[in-house]
Amino acid sequence: LGAGEWSRAFVRPMGLCASDETRKENLIDWKLEQKMRREQRTEALVNKLLLLGAGGSGKSTLFKQVRSIYGVGFTKAEKEKYRASIHTNVIEAIQCLCRNAAFIAEDGKGLQRKDMMSCDIKDKKANRYKEYIMKLNSLDDDVSATTAKYIKYLLKDPSLKQALSFRTKYGLPDSAEYFFSRIDTISKPSYVPSLQDVYRARVRTTGIREQSYIYEKSEYRLYDVGGQRNERKKWIHMFENVTAVLYVAALTGYYQRLYEDGNATRMKESLHLFKVVSKLRWFQKTSIVLFLNKRDLFEQMLEAEPLKRYFKDYTGAPNDVEASLEYIKNKFISKHSRKGAGKKLLYVHFTTATNTKNVEHVFNACQEVIIRRGLEQAGLLLLGKQGPVSPKSHAISGERNSRLEAKGMDLSSHMGSINGNSPYEMAKY
Numbered sequence: 411l412g413a414g415e416w417s418r419a420f421v422r423p424m425g426l427c428a429s430d431e432t433r434k435e436n437l438i439d440w441k442l443e444q445k446m447r448r449e450q451r452t453e454a455l456v457n458k459l460l461l462l463g464a465g466g467s468g469k470s471t472l473f474k475q476v477r478s479i480y481g482v483g484f485t486k487a488e489k490e491k492y493r494a495s496i497h498t499n500v501i502e503a504i505q506c507l508c509r510n511a512a513f514i515a516e517d518g519k520g521l522q523r524k525d526m527m528s529c530d531i532k533d534k535k536a537n538r539y540k541e542y543i544m545k546l547n548s549l550d551d552d553v554s555a556t557t558a559k560y561i562k563y564l565l566k567d568p569s570l571k572q573a574l575s576f577r578t579k580y581g582l583p584d585s586a587e588y589f590f591s592r593i594d595t596i597s598k599p600s601y602v603p604s605l606q607d608v609y610r611a612r613v614r615t616t617g618i619r620e621q622s623y624i625y626e627k628s629e630y631r632l633y634d635v636g637g638q639r640n641e642r643k644k645w646i647h648m649f650e651n652v653t654a655v656l657y658v659a660a661l662t663g664y665y666q667r668l669y670e671d672g673n674a675t676r677m678k679e680s681l682h683l684f685k686v687v688s689k690l691r692w693f694q695k696t697s698i699v700l701f702l703n704k705r706d707l708f709e710q711m712l713e714a715e716p717l718k719r720y721f722k723d724y725t726g727a728p729n730d731v732e733a734s735l736e737y738i739k740n741k742f743i744s745k746h747s748r749k750g751a752g753k754k755l756l757y758v759h760f761t762t763a764t765n766t767k768n769v770e771h772v773f774n775a776c777q778e779v780i781i782r783r784g785l786e787q788a789g790l791l792l793l794g795k796q797g798p799v800s801p802k803s804h805a806i807s808g809e810r811n812s813r814l815e816a817k818g819m820d821l822s823s824h825m826g827s828i829n830g831n832s833p834y835e836m837a838k839y
Contacts, residue, residue, distance in 0.1 A: 457630045457780055458651055462687055463658035464680045466666070468703040471609050471763035472658060473619060473634040479770050480623035480630075484608060492603045492611045494552075496589065496596060499612050501548040503586035504561050508540050510580040511573035529573040536567045558597035565590060578665055578715045584707060585610040609764050625777045632656075654780055655693060657684055658701045661708035661738060661760075665715040675720065677738075685745035688756075697755040699776050700742055702735070706762045735760060 461469045478484060511529040518526025531537050539560035546557065553561075564570050574582075588610055595601060603611070619634040660666070663676030688698060709731050716728040717737065726733030739758055746756045757779060759772045 455629060457628060457653040457777075459630055459632045459654050459656055460652050461632065461634045461656050461658060462683075463701075464660075464663075464676060464683055465614075465668075466676060467658040467660045467663070467680065468701075468761075468763040469634055469658045470613070472656075472701065472703075472761075472769060473621065473632065474609055475763060475766060475769040476623070476632055476773060477621050478605060479766065479773070480625060481621050484605065486602060489603045489605075489608055492608050492613075493601060495611045495613045496603055496607055497551075497553045498548045499583060499585060500553050500561070500589045500593065500596060501543075501546050501551060501557075503583050503589065504543055504564065505546070505548065506580070506582055507570060507573060507586070508543060508564065510576075510582075511570055514573055514576050514579065515569075525572065526576070529569050529576070531567060531569045533567055533569075536564055536569075539563055553593070553597045555597050558593045561590070561593055575714075578711055581666055583612060584662070584704070585612060605766075606764065625774075626781065628777070628781055630777065650692065652693065652696050654776070655687065655696055655698045656701060656776070657687060657698055658703050658763075659684065659742065660704045661702050661735070662704045662711060664717060664720050664738070665711070677720075681741060681745055684742055688746045697757065697779075698746070699757045699759065701759050701761045701763075701772070702739060702742070703761045703763050705735075705760045706765070708735075 461473060463469050474484075508531075511531065514526050515528075515530035518524070518529065531540060542560055543557070543564070551557070574587075577586075589596065589607075592607070596607075617635075621632045621634075623630055623632070659680040660676060663680055666676045668674050668676055668679055684700070687693070712731060712734060713729050717724045717726075717734045718728060721737070721741075724734070724737050726737060739760075743756065743758070757776070759775075761772055762768050
């Protein structure tokens with residue numbers, strides 16, 4: 411306690427008769443001030459990680475994985491809360507498949523394509539089961555034993571199997587086939603979702619979620635915010651004092667359409683949003699970790715949807731996974747602002763958010779980098795002497811562009827408008 415602070419809190423001003431009440435008020439003010447200072451010092455030691463990205467990128471899956479790996483995990487009661495969402499996911503997925511099978515068959519007639527026309531359900535029993543399924547309310551109805559029986563029968567029907575092969579054309583949910591494979595378990599009255607079920611459950615994020623955890627004696631606080639356009643206006647409240655931005659983009663977004671705008675692909679939206687985020691004034695000294703997510707699904711879909719079909723300047727082989735990944739990575743790097751004052755770094759990972767070992771490896775690497783950067787900024791390590799953080803890492807230094815494309819409360823309009831073997835890789839730019 412400084413002499414001045416002590417005097418203000420306890421000592422009577424000379425020539426005045428300070429009342430006991432005044433001294434008590436001064437003491438209370440002093441205690442409150444000291445408490446605020448302690449809280450500020452404690453808060454300054456917390457590493458604040460902000461998860462950003464467009465809707466459907468897998469941010470919430472990463473958030474749930476972090477909670478499970480580093481945080482408190484999920485109790486049985488918390489897992490049970492996902493039961494209704496999983497039932498909704500299953501019903502919506504089978505309805506999506508049935509509905510689009512009919513659309514594909516109809517389009518096939520006009521194009522004279524037998525492979526598309528074969529998606530039309532001919533089996534009478536299958537059609538009866540389809541009618542039952544299409545009348546279900548995904549928000550109110552459960553996946554009963556009867557519903558499960560009908561779904562299993564439909565999935566064996568040749569026409570729906572053929573329609574499933576066209577899944578890239580109509581946006582079947584990523585978790586559909588996984589939940590279809592577990593339909594017997596999911597339909598049981600005693601069903602309690604597994605951790606993998608929880609990770610794959612699709613629940614739209616609204617508002618802001620927070621998860622605190624300790625890693626290597628350092629405290630971290632991870633924030634997950636909704637990625638849809640109408641949720642992004644809430645992001646601005648989270649931009650102060652961020653240690654690192656974790657930006658998540660779905661690799662499968664190159665062929666998938668936006669929920670909000672059927673004329674735009676999710677990847678183009680994600681690239682635009684990444685460019686805006688990288689230039690924000692709040693992140694002048696903040697490094698960005700880019701998660702190029704859903705690598706497993708990307709590898710599965712690449713043959714059916716070649717990258718060249720959506721990006722004309724792609725020059726690699728149609729089914730070359732590594733060349734395609736490198737192309738997409740460079741697309742995002744080109745949007746990363748590195749001009750002007752204020753040095754920053756971009757770290758890139760390829761991830762599969764449903765793979766716990768992959769997520770743990772990647773987050774451990776991220777946190778080691780954050781700790782090391784903190785030591786560098788404190789002058790305890792030479793800047794730039796970070797060394798390799800994974801077997802494939804390489805580095806290019808970059809600086810931030812101080813000119814902003816989005817300012818203040820105009821943020822939402824800028825953000826919301828545009829008309830395995832080694833399942834991870836970390837690189838620094």
